[in-house]
Amino acid sequence: MAVRYEHIHTCAQTGARYGILHTPSGSFETPIFMPVGTQATVKTLENDEIHEVSDGLILANTYHLWLEPGVDIIAAHGGVKGFSKWDGALLTDSGGFQVFSLSDIRKIKEDGVEFRHHKSGAKLFLSPEDAIHIQNTLGADIIMSFDECPPFNSDYDYMKQSVERTIRWAKRGKDAHRHPETQALFGIVQGGPHIDLRRHCAEELKAIDFPGYAIGGLSVGETKGEMYQVLDEVVPMLPDDKPRYLMGVGTPDDLIEGVSRGIDMFDCVYPTRMARHGTAVTSHGKVVIKNKTYADDMGPLDDRCDCKVCTTYTRSYLRHLFKSEEYLGLRLISYHNLYFLKNLMAEIRQAIQQDRLADFRAEFFERYDK
RNA sequence: GGGAGGGUAGCGAAGUGGUUAAACGCGGCAGACUGUAAAUCUGUUCCCUCAGGGUUCGAUGGUUCAAAUCCGUCCCCUCCCA
DSSP states (O other): OOOOEEEEEEOOOOOOOOEEEEETTEEESSSSEEBBTSSSSOOOOOHHHHHHHHEEEEEHHHHHHHHHTTTHHHTTTTTTHHHHHSSEEEEESHHHHHHHHHHHGGGOOSOOEEOOTTTOHHHHHHHEHHHHHHHHHHHHEEEEEEOOOOOOOHHHHHHHHHHHHHHHHHHHHHHHHHHHHTSEEEEEEOOOOOOOHHHHHHHHHHHHHOOEEEEOSSSSSHHHHHHHHHHHHHHGGTTTTSSSEEHHHHHHHHHHHHHHHTTTTTSSSSSHHHHHHTEEEEEEEEEESSGGGGTOSSEEEEEEEEEEEEEETOHHHHHHHHTOOHHHHHHHHHHHHHHHHHHHHHHHHHHHTTTOOOHHHHHHHHHBBB
């Protein structure tokens, strides 16, 4: 197996897990947050900075890299890591989410998905086998099953049909997988809000046997309460000796709630996108740095943060960078936001080991606004 | 001195008798953003006690039921010719 999960401790207060994820590119403490670098770049940051603000495991996206620059160019570099010169660990998403997010220009068939290129309009086709083979070439340590991520509120019959297809695609993907010894293929549990469908999907995927399991189809517009309910039900369905990955989740509160429910891995665009749009994530909540109130604010972005941005620059300066559309602003907030989540996860891990995650959660929300 | 064109909300710029507090862009002020088609999108932007009311379109005096829009006078700007 390419990836092995070593369970070390369960928080007595919450049931949250502390463990170590062993991968071909290193071992990582969990729970872990993984920054997203869709186009083989965590937007605005360079590799040495990514190391500073992450735990060394990041994402890239099959769909986008397949289209641009194409598999051949990446293969010529020996894979995504050779291409971007990222020397940490890597996970690639399969493109399943893009089937959902580009839904107005796709046709889902049993054999795969017909897309229209979102820029050129060219007709493209991606099968579960293609998605795995592309990921085999991209060369990530962890690769994902090609799933369908339907809208949360899809009607039951469609959701059932979709889940069945996702299960069949998962099996086909595993059969097509060429490097199971160096790349761990994770299955993805779908089913929307329907617990029976979630259970069915989880059982079938466990029967196929994957080295890790993801929960998909969440953080797609449903309420937080709905998401937590699904987690409450679904996490216990997953094996204890395998990593559990909640896809697409990354607000500070959701990370804490997810960990408390037994999740080990997260990824999210949230910190980097918010940063580029001018919002910092801090221990006190969101700071919309463009707001006039920060024009003459001599304080740091987050008075509890020790990252180089918070220990160097004033809010006033950061606001100035955004108001004058200077690139440095995007970089600095991106850096801080990721650092903040990295630090948050480290605190969470420590709290789990000390059996005090519930206390930590209470303390965190005490000062965290909204 | 002669000729031509202009002065509209913070800026630029439409509008040339009524449905105009006045298009649109920029700027300003807010909001959204969760497996990244996103350095994007949305709202708002004369004043107030804001489902209503009050003052506007260089100034001033008229015409009209009604004017940013028509007429008179004045002020200012740009360009061309001397």
